[in-house]
């Protein structure tokens with residue numbers, strides 16, 4: 661199975677980057693995981709709500725242009741569905757059984773556009789609280805790792 665994570669914006673904090681590198685390494689035995697990091701679209705000074713919407717829409721277009729052909733799209737969204745870690749591991753079991761590849765999408769500082777959120781197959785919430793986009797990347801990777809450990813009956817999840 662291939663897993664793509666498309667995200668907008670760089671990680672600036674070393675403590676998050678090293679966590680991301682660690683979980684990418686731990687995930688290597690379970691499939692091809694690759695991260696597509698896109699540059700943030702510049703937010704104009706004193707941006708109005710419509711300027712911000714334009715930024716999110718442009719980022720949404722760039723995201724969709726970078727999703728690998730045929731991948732099942734899951735957007736990370738605080739208002740999406742919430743799953744237990746066991747239920748999240750079922751997402752990978754089902755994808756494996758049906759031969760699907762998955763693409764997780766993380767927005768930039770302004771979030772994802774309504775158009776993008778309408779175009780994806782699923783929306784996943786990690787919590788009703790809002791995280792920074794780098795933190796979301798790290799938490800998602802840890803949960804993907806946890807899901808594979810659960811799926812394979814390997815120790816980690818308690």
Ligand SMILES: C[S@@+](CC[C@H](N)C(=O)[O-])C[C@H]1O[C@@H](n2cnc3c(N)ncnc32)[C@H](O)[C@@H]1O
Pocket residue numbers: 735736737738739765766767768769770771772784785786787788789790791792793796
């Ligand atoms: C700083 S947040 C954007 C906040 C923005 N106000 C919004 O409504 O999406 C950046 C990105 O991180 C992801 N994110 C943040 N918190 C999340 C959560 N609790 N669950 C899922 N994704 C989250 C989303 O993909 C979001 O677009």
